[in-house]
Amino acid sequence: MRFGQIKRLLIGSPLRTRQLTHEKLPKWKALAIFSSDALSSVAYATEEILLVLAIIGASAFSYSIPIAVSILILLLVVTLSYRQIVYTFPSGGGAYIVARENLNVPLSLIAGAALMIDYILTVAVSISSGVAALVSAFPSLIPWKVALAVFLIVILMMLNLRGIRESATIFAYPTYLFIFSVLIMIGFGSIQLWKEGWHGYQAQIGNQAHDLGSWVGILLLLRAFASGCSALTGVEAISNGVPAFRSPAPRNAAITMIWMSLLLGIMFFGITLLAQAFGVAPKEHETVVSQIAEHIFGRGPLYYLIQIATMLILFLAANTSFAGFPQLTSIIAQDRFLPRNLAMRGDRLVYSNGIILLSLLSILLIIGFKGDTHSLIPLYAVGVFLSFTIAQLGMVKVFLNEKKKNMFRIAITGIGTMITGIVTVITVISKFTEGAWMVTVAIPLLVWLFFAIRKHYNDIAKELRLVHYTQPKKVKTKVIIPISGITKVVSQSISYAKGISDDIVVVTVDFDDDHAGQMREKWEEWNPGVPLIILRSPYRTLISPLLKYIDSLEKEKEEGEFITVLVPQFIIKKWWHTFLHNQTALLLKALLIFRKDVVVSTIPFHLHH
Template sequence: MNSIKRWLIGSPLRTKQLTQERLPKWKALAIFSSDALSSVAYATEEILLVLALIGVSALTYSVPIGLCILLLLLVVTLSYRQIVHSFPSGGGAYVVAKEHLNTPSSLVSGAALMIDYVLTVAVSISSGVAALVAAFPSLIHWKVEIAVVLTLILMVLNLRGIRESATVFAYPTYLFIFSVLLVLVVGGFQVLHEGWQGYHTASISSAQSGSTHIGTFAMILLVLRAFASGCSALTGVEAISNGVPSFRSPSTRNAGITMIWMAVILGTMFMGITLLTFAFGIAPMEHQTILSQLTEHVMGRGPIYYLVQIATTLILFLAANTSFAGFPQLTSIIAQDKFLPRSLALRGARLVFSNGIFLLSTMAVLVIVIYQANTHDMIPLYAVGVFLSFTIAQFGMVRAFLKKEIPSTKWTVIVTGIGTLVTGAVLVITVIAKFTEGAWMVTLAIPLLVLLFYAIHRHYSAIAKQLQVDYSVQPLAMHTKVIIPISGISKVVAQSVSYARGISDDVVAISVNSDDKQAALLREKWEKWNPSVPLVILRSPYRTVLWPLMKYIDNIDKKEPGGMITILIPQFIVKRWWHALLHNQTAVVIRTMLLFRKDIVISTIPFHLNK
């Protein structure tokens, strides 16, 4: 088993090697920005899918909506650069809220981010599979299975360590960036040469162009809903602020520079795709993405087209890696504050938070299976958590600036304040516009997760209170009675008796027997072999071993209250796993039944067999 584990994730790393696992900026961009960069593959399409419900003329709103999203990206980037420099330990919105707002706010932002990270994995991989299906339609019936397998592959790669995964993921990320930029440059020259085509009724299916007569209020609501859908382009922007400790020194400076790189590349690709889509009159189609149509229009269905589709599939697959970098880091910080299981705060053999990676993978696979890897159905769940965390983080920073807890300038306060208002407005729009489509589930899940945080914290606090030592009282020696359940006399019993007499003078052997002749024979052999240790034979008319033993222990506990009872279970260990199937598992049953009994110690004395 250990050899399989090493083959999958590699040999263990020493703790002092943690500094060697930190990333240069070009690798960190691939790890922490792949989610944000990959969103250009579906953000424009999500805008157009909503606008198409209004009518052909409404598709022209995609450009002003895109410009609004671009402006929002600028504001959020500037705000989060402040968080990067002010909180070098990482944690993003959770840590900002904890330090400068209050515990409930920090837990709400933590819950929102955790949900968003899970959805990022599900949406990114499902979207990558959609790009693959667009190029190879015969795979459509296997899209759920492909998405699940890709999630598990990503899990294994991340368990190998952050530096190794960054090396693997860097090249596909840059392949995607350069291939999309190539399409945009060539497409730009085509627009200059051919002129703008725009949207025409003939280019839109009749099903999409039929809804042209709607009320003004409904039209405004749909435009706002399109804006909210397009804001999925901003998901993942916060990941760098959560992972600052993963950057090489000086970590805050390198993280800040990487965030600027990400914003420039993201803004260029998103706005370029939106403009060219409008220029060529491209509209949503079933089983073919907007980026696929744009690439085919610009480059034809040749080698470059398939290169872009493969690069898109890879970046969307790797975009999920942003969550694998951010989710374990975030849950480790929350776990250190005792609001999540402590196991999430521990690093594994490869110096990554392995338990966090397992938890994220499990939740993402569940979402993919439930939603059948349908990206459009999952998008309404997507932006609520991220914009809630955006708003809380920026509000916390504004409050810290105004209280002089963090150095700031007038422009810093203004920009962060505007960011708070805008992301808060986007949050409200997203919840209202997408509430019936599934946003209600995230709105309900966040408070439920916060309640779970508090339940875990109360549990840890209660345990800490019960285990607290009174240093003024010295520990006293405690009387221990040792009970050895036996079925006969053997080497494993002899070993157990020898050990028991070494830890206590009060040792008794117990045998449960339903046959008087066998019981008499056992007592005769015991008296000849080891008369110094009492043997108690319990009658069992119904041939069960467990209940007579439990009743005997209860009687001892009543007669000698305040002492400890040690149940010493003799057990031989077979050499091969299948040998265990040939023997009864009475020892396992006894341990299970006694595990939750007060003032009882259960111990096993193993005797290893050679054959």
């Protein structure tokens, strides 16, 4: 089976460009594809809060409720701000576009770099967390954590390469299964709590035994808040992908964002409340959600349904990045800050190169951190809250520049900017030694790379710009044809060479005098009308004598004259025939392609056997 056939089998037949409108998403599918990251964060956000509070002691778990309330207030502010971004910038791109249009290029690139890093981390965290949910239910799979995570990323990549609409249909059902299963768990848990009463950790806010009035205690509370803010990652995804929605895209995206935020708030607070009420504490190989589900349902069918649904939503949460990352990189690439091939749609009308790049970087991250969710989380929230802050700052400027100023919108967005800015600083400081330093270093490096790529494209454009439209001049070229023997392909090459130049020479490399003499006799007998140069190679190498001969011709040629090397090459019929022939032609082309005024061309000869 050929590569093309395998590709068609895996990702489907190519789609015409005009079919792009049919790939737009209705709200119910868009919720599944763009909100799975935000919704899935409820599976680990509460656990991250409790892990930090556990440093103080189990009695400090009572602080998880006020921390959760603070995060819900932040969610409300961010949602209101990003709804305005959806309406104001319907072309997508989120924080990057907002900053580019209203602030400046460096800030827009910082936002773009932060979002790109966050998308990569989203895939790594979501997949590793999904695998953690799976091994909580099936501990025998613990040794296979990394392999399972890599396998799931590859599957996700293949599904996304098939196209937006197909992947959305596939992903919709597990997303809604997770939503309903968590809501059922919260509902049954609330009934159980009402019947049995509060039997978990008692509220001890203000207890001086915690010593939370000290700087260390305050820092730990702030660190717990920053960890819980991972629940907000993914909220910006809808604003980045507005063009993927059906018309009217901004209105449908705004409605979907409200749905997402309501579901996120209910599920996050419900899980945090039940964890506190039932006395759930973090365990090494069992998630908080698993413990809550077991407490309510036991290890029965509903418990395994919730674990499987959690694993699936965390797996699909990574799909938010597969929707957002390629869209974002395509916009940055159109601005010439990333390679141009990231701006091109593939056969299935998706940004295939962006999807593949995201997959490879995420796999490297999973392998590097051994699939450990808790090691990846500290890297997570820095990028997203930095982009939140820049986006809202840009929107403040938009609203201030309006003729009819809406003070409510200005106030909400301004407050949101301050809060997310403070959260960014808290996250960096509180998690710096745990790994946040990597992101604070990676963002400037990525911005530097953006500028280096843009400079390269600008330099090339300047060098290639045709200032005066003059008629192209005919240039002289000396043609060199390297051969190993007298064959049909040599005859074909000479015939082609005579069509482009009168100055042709055939060159062969020989290792002994006897063979060289026989070669010259055969050449004179054939007499094709071009001279044969025989180069001796006492060390039995082919490439070195040819390169030295070309060097000598370069020194002798006139200014503006070219040297054309015609390399005869067999085109084999079956792939495995490649191993039966040497690859001298490929090596010679690779060595000559970087030489000025040397043109390398292949003369193909198609073999029938």
